[in-house]
Amino acid sequence: AQKITQTQPGMFVQEKEAVTLDCTYDTSDQSYGLFWYKQPSSGEMIFLIYQGSYDEQNATEGRYSLNFQKARKSANLVISASQLGDSAMYFCAMRGTLDSNYQLIWGAGTKLIIKP
């Protein structure tokens, strides 16, 4: 069975510092995708970044990068130069293969608070 684990329920980070949000996963699939989503207090789920299991390079999107360590089954999100607007819940999710209809399996989330 697929599983996502986020071990940090909450984090406080000083504005402008970098922050790493942890995510580990478990799957027996050879092909899978890993996602990070941001959910502000308003509730919408905002896509941040995607990493495919066969991608050789770590994904980057602006201030977001994904530290993908396949052998360790970890997919940590790194946010550089944090901003007050980064305060939100962050979810790591995994998409399985066609057999699982590409549904997303989600972690419990990490609540990130950026301090001014």
Add this chain to the structure above:
Amino acid sequence: GAGVSQTPSNKVTEKGKYVELRCDPISGHTALYWYRQSLGQGPEFLIYFQGTGAADDSGLPNDRFFAVRPEGSVSTLKIQRTERGDSAVYLCASTSDFSHEQFFGPGTRLTVL
């Protein structure tokens, strides 16, 4: 272009009542997902549509829950005999055949009193 829309944004109902939650996906997106997010938790998969048919309804918690997508676009999630435990945010997402990303709607917050 418009994103995924969901109506109503909030729904308060009494235990035992019937509710319908609507999702309007991005035009042209063939795949549609429903998820349920309880307070303080990550979303949980409910049901997946590819076109008009429910390709995977394995996440529906029991037979009080049902969803349709009759024309392959708008979907309605239907909950019969609501219970207090059904209170959650119900999220809808759609995706095209060519994208990894699931695009989410703003959700419907259901409160069962």
